Amino acid sequence: MALEATYNSQTVEKRWYSYWMEHNYFHSEVDEREPYTIVIPPPNVTGVLHMGHMLNNTLQDVLIRRARLKGFNACWVPGTDHASIATEAKVVAKLKSEGINKEDLTREEFLKHAWDWTYKHGGIILDQLKHLGASCDWERTKFTMDDDMSASVIKVFIDLYEKGNIYRGYRMVNWDPEAKTTLSDEEVIHIEKQGNLYYLNYKIEGSNDTLTIATTRPETILGDTAICINPNDERFTHLKGKKAIVPICNRVIPIIEDEYVDVEFGTGCLKVTPAHDENDKVLGDKHGLEVIDILNEDATLNSFGMHYQGKDRFVVRKEITKELEAIGALQKIETHTNKIGTSERTGAVIEPRLSDQWFLKMKELAQPALDAVLEKEVNLVPEKFINTYRHWMENVRDWNISRQLWWGHQIPAYFYGDGKEDFVVAESLEAAVPKAQKKSGNSALTASNLKQDPDALDTWFSSWLWPMSVFNGIMEPDNKEINYYYPTNDLVTAPEILFFWVARMIIAGYEYRGEKPFNNVYLTGIVRDKQRRKMSKSLGNSPDPIELMKQYGADGVRVGMLLSSPAGNDLMFDEDLCKQGSGFVNKIWNAYRLIDGWEISESLEETDTSKIALDWYRAKFQMALAEIEDHYSKYRISDALMATYKLVWDDFCSWLLEMVKPGYQQPISGKTFRSIIEIFEDNLKVLHPFVPFISEELWQHIAKRTPKEALVVSQWPELKPINETLIKEFEFASEVISGIRTIRKQKNISFKETISLHIINNDNATTTFDAVIQKLGNIDVLTYVSEKIEGALTFRVKSNEYFVPIEGAINVEEEIEKLSEELKYTEGFLKSVQGKLKNEKFVSGAPEKVVAMEKQKEADALAKIETLKTSLAGLQ
RNA sequence: GGGCGUUUAGCUCAGUUGGUUCAGAGCACUUGGUUUACACCCAAGGGGUCGGGGGUUCGAAUCCCUCAACGCCCA
Numbered sequence: 001m002a003l004e005a006t007y008n009s010q011t012v013e014k015r016w017y018s019y020w021m022e023h024n025y026f027h028s029e030v031d032e033r034e035p036y037t038i039v040i041p042p043p044n045v046t047g048v049l050h051m052g053h054m055l056n057n058t059l060q061d062v063l064i065r066r067a068r069l070k071g072f073n074a075c076w077v078p079g080t081d082h083a084s085i086a087t088e089a090k091v092v093a094k095l096k097s098e099g100i101n102k103e104d105l106t107r108e109e110f111l112k113h114a115w116d117w118t119y120k121h122g123g124i125i126l127d128q129l130k131h132l133g134a135s136c137d138w139e140r141t142k143f144t145m146d147d148d149m150s151a152s153v154i155k156v157f158i159d160l161y162e163k164g165n166i167y168r169g170y171r172m173v174n175w176d177p178e179a180k181t182t183l184s185d186e187e188v189i190h191i192e193k194q195g196n197l198y199y200l201n202y203k204i205e206g207s208n209d210t211l212t213i214a215t216t217r218p219e220t221i222l223g224d225t226a227i228c229i230n231p232n233d234e235r236f237t238h239l240k241g242k243k244a245i246v247p248i249c250n251r252v253i254p255i256i257e258d259e260y261v262d263v264e265f266g267t268g269c270l271k272v273t274p275a276h277d278e279n280d281k282v283l284g285d286k287h288g289l290e291v292i293d294i295l296n297e298d299a300t301l302n303s304f305g306m307h308y309q310g311k312d313r314f315v316v317r318k319e320i321t322k323e324l325e326a327i328g329a330l331q332k333i334e335t336h337t338n339k340i341g342t343s344e345r346t347g348a349v350i351e352p353r354l355s356d357q358w359f360l361k362m363k364e365l366a367q368p369a370l371d372a373v374l375e376k377e378v379n380l381v382p383e384k385f386i387n388t389y390r391h392w393m394e395n396v397r398d399w400n401i402s403r404q405l406w407w408g409h410q411i412p413a414y415f416y417g418d419g420k421e422d423f424v425v426a427e428s429l430e431a432a433v434p435k436a437q438k439k440s441g442n443s444a445l446t447a448s449n450l451k452q453d454p455d456a457l458d459t460w461f462s463s464w465l466w467p468m469s470v471f472n473g474i475m476e477p478d479n480k481e482i483n484y485y486y487p488t489n490d491l492v493t494a495p496e497i498l499f500f501w502v503a504r505m506i507i508a509g510y511e512y513r514g515e516k517p518f519n520n521v522y523l524t525g526i527v528r529d530k531q532r533r534k535m536s537k538s539l540g541n542s543p544d545p546i547e548l549m550k551q552y553g554a555d556g557v558r559v560g561m562l563l564s565s566p567a568g569n570d571l572m573f574d575e576d577l578c579k580q581g582s583g584f585v586n587k588i589w590n591a592y593r594l595i596d597g598w599e600i601s602e603s604l605e606e607t608d609t610s611k612i613a614l615d616w617y618r619a620k621f622q623m624a625l626a627e628i629e630d631h632y633s634k635y636r637i638s639d640a641l642m643a644t645y646k647l648v649w650d651d652f653c654s655w656l657l658e659m660v661k662p663g664y665q666q667p668i669s670g671k672t673f674r675s676i677i678e679i680f681e682d683n684l685k686v687l688h689p690f691v692p693f694i695s696e697e698l699w700q701h702i703a704k705r706t707p708k709e710a711l712v713v714s715q716w717p718e719l720k721p722i723n724e725t726l727i728k729e730f731e732f733a734s735e736v737i738s739g740i741r742t743i744r745k746q747k748n749i750s751f752k753e754t755i756s757l758h759i760i761n762n763d764n765a766t767t768t769f770d771a772v773i774q775k776l777g778n779i780d781v782l783t784y785v786s787e788k789i790e791g792a793l794t795f796r797v798k799s800n801e802y803f804v805p806i807e808g809a810i811n812v813e814e815e816i817e818k819l820s821e822e823l824k825y826t827e828g829f830l831k832s833v834q835g836k837l838k839n840e841k842f843v844s845g846a847p848e849k850v851v852a853m854e855k856q857k858e859a860d861a862l863a864k865i866e867t868l869k870t871s872l873a874g875l876q
Numbered sequence: 877g878g879g880c881g882u883u884u885a886g887c888u889c890a891g892u893u894g895g896u897u898c899a900g901a902g903c904a905c906u907u908g909g910u911u912u913a914c915a916c917c918c919a920a921g922g923g924g925u926c927g928g929g930g931g932u933u934c935g936a937a938u939c940c941c942u943c944a945a946c947g948c949c950c951a
Contacts, residue, residue: 006916339951388881570947572887579916585916587914587917638890639890654918742919745909746920839935844934845933845935846935847895
């Protein structure tokens with residue numbers, strides 16, 4: 001059946017994806033082969049596919065498909081993440097739009113809504129990945145809140161608690177007043193903002209004097225519990241031991257001394273608000289100050305805010321400034337830029353807030369994970385991220401793992417009293433009872449006396465176990481799957497989550513299996529638009545991936561994504577890249593259409609041209625294959641693609657097919673045809689990871705294949721020794737062909753018009769490719785001569801001279817000019833080479849090989865100059 | 877403020893240990909070409925003081941110093 005004239009990506013994609021699924025090629029079971037494993041960075045369960053996922057998953061699919069072809073037992077585990085904050089925020093918003101407040105629901109009721117939401121919107125993203133061609137083992141699809149996954153999280157929490165690594169602490173945390181939860185340090189984004197510095201006067205108790213402090217947050221004065229001065233600051237000696245009066249609330253507070261105060265900043269007097277600033281908290285602890293929290297959990301003021309109670313902190317800031325001014329306590333306002341923390345998820349300005357939270361001690365746990373990367377047990381690609389990783393790991397801080405949310409894994413701590421330590425940690429309420437009885441010494445305690453901590457765990461506290469828990473490696477540490485698939489091979493993810501996720505997975509891996517979770521971490525860039533803006537929903541600058549695939553085909557988009565995405569560098573995405581990708585797919589399609597249309601004749605002998613052309617391409621293919629393998633080994637995926645692209649487009653289509661192509665309506669020899677097909681099949685194999693759909697389509701078109709013979713499970717071509725001589729000889733021949741084409745163009749000789757070519761073979765060049773030169777140059781007669789041909793057009797390759805006699809006079813002047821230019825260039829070149837060779841330091845200092853090469857260059861140049869000079873002499 | 881990185885053609889990027897005619901690729905651009913697979917094509921061509929300055933070396937895009945611009949991470 002003849003191929004359609006144009007490639008229809010949609011039909012083909014549907015056909016082969018279902019064929020692959022039907023034959024279960026993506027499923028992996030433990031067997032005797034060597035495994036090659038990737039776990040997907042689980043996307044948000046209710047998320048939709050964006051360009052970052054496209055890039056990331058294309059890369060993973062390329063790696064896994066190649067591994068499959070190389071004979072590994074390839075296993076790519078897909079799944080999703082419950083994304084605590086993001087999902088809960090969405091559910092809360094949805095309920096609100098229906099007039100329901102989260103506060104009015106019980107935990108169980110709320111969770112039911114959240115699960116409904118998850119069932120409704122969940123997993124869309126995984127289906128979208130199928131459009132891309134992702135060859136995941138869908139039978140293994142996991143969700144971080146599946147029962148077994150949750151059990152793993154709880155088990156690890158209990159274990160770490162029992163080892164003393166998890167503790168409960170009253171600490172200053174990052175509070176997101178919008179999501180009403182704490183955030184880890186990593187989830188806070190610091191941005192520079194223009195603000196003000198307010199200079200406020202405080203009266204000194206028992207005198208008419210005042211002191212002036214500078215603050216960026218005047219609303220927090222209501223929480224002030226001290227003024228601090230530097231004991232070495234002579235300006236304030238008179239204040240020592242006195243007390244100050246906070247304006248508006250008229251609280252009398254001590255003036256304390258501490259060298260912490262920067263005498264240069266502001267006025268040198270610092271107001272201390274321990275409840276609302278991390279540094280002030282430290283000062284407060286040191287000096288035993290009172291802690292006055294003036295904020296509610298939504299960042300409105302509480303009763304300490306007096307007449308501002310119930311108003312938002314930013315509103316209060318404006319209003320209190322006016323009041324301070326009215327009572328004469330405001331001295332001046334200066335503009336001031338400072339960095340403020342904002343929530344990664346909601347964008348809200350973070351409030352430092354004191355509260356009871358759960359923390360994981362990191363220092364000791366982090367050590368093996370730091371060593372693993374420094375010793376290249378785990379390779380970060382590109383290596384430049386090692387420094388960033390080291391810096392973070394060496395200064396790692398304890399991880400706040402609790403979140404004031406319901407959607408997630410509820411912390412398995414059960415309180416039996418109001419005391420800070422009146423709790424036990426257990427995997428269930430039932431298990432908690434005996435523990436609580438023991439700890440409290442109260443054997444009468446029952447389940448009804450216990451109250452589980454309402455907080456949930458940070459989502460990353462479940463995803464850090466991902467490479468282990470997807471194989472049930474936490475609950476059953478010795479099961480055959482975890483023993484076989486772990487450690488996984490490659491992890492493909494974004495540098496943004498190097499600390500959030502990657503580092504913590506390595507930590508967990510060493511803690512729970514004594515082994516790294518993966519060998520290599522390939523860090524991709526961020527997908528940006530042409531103006532270098534990060535693609536985001538809010539900016540609306542991201543194309544819809546599904547639409548993109550409809551327009552350019554999944555293969556086209558895959559190629560487009562990979563064309564310009566070196567590891568770790570941002571990708572400036574441009575739809576033109578997909579256009580180039582679909583152009584490539586079109587080229588492959590048409591190359592096969594040409595071959596497919598040939599009439600085959602078994603009685604025809606293989607021509608010399610075809611024979612040498614095929615030999616050359618086989619050599620060239622090996623050379624490209626070696627290069628491609630090298631690129632893959634270094635995770636230079638876009639380079640591997642480009643090498644494949646050039647092999648297929650330039651070498652196969654533009655050179656080989658043109659060389660073997662029979663004349664119009666002429667048949668091709670059966671032998672040649674079979675060789676071409678064999679070669680084309682190898683091309684399809686190396687193409688497959690990049691363009692799985694069209695490669696499978698053509699593969700299946702070439703011959704009727706059994707399910708076992710599908711391309712997706714075929715064998716990657718073997719590396720064989722490269723015939724470099726043949727490649728070099730062809731390069732020479734291709735220069736001759738270029739010379740002919742240039743002459744044709746310059747003299748307006750149509751390609752259809754045959755010409756003759758006379759050669760003086762000064763260089764002793766091989767005649768192997770003469771038949772090819774004749775065919776591609778449309779040469780009727782190719783002869784070797786010893787004397788130059790008068791009145792012919794000429795060109796030179798190395799020191800060989802080529803003559804094309806044509807009708808009509810040659811423009812002698814032009815010829816002379818052309819030759820003189822070549823001569824001038826060559827002489828200049830010779831001079832520089834001889835300059836080097838005359839330099840004794842060069843000859844003695846440079847390696848022999850380099851000197852020999854320079855000598856060869858000298859000889860070549862001398863020979864060329866000789867021929868140029870004779871030619872010139874002949875013309876003059 | 878501390879750390880890391882980047883700067884090469886109009887654009888996006890390669891350039892390994894300092895040494896082939898090393899200044900490259902893809903795209904874009906210019907010119908010519910279409911009854912014969914593909915105009916999503918073929919062929920030919922132009923285009924760069926390798927961010928600036930200084931140094932080491934027989935030899936520097938590559939190593940060192942310095943300045944500048946940009947980006948990222950951390951505080």
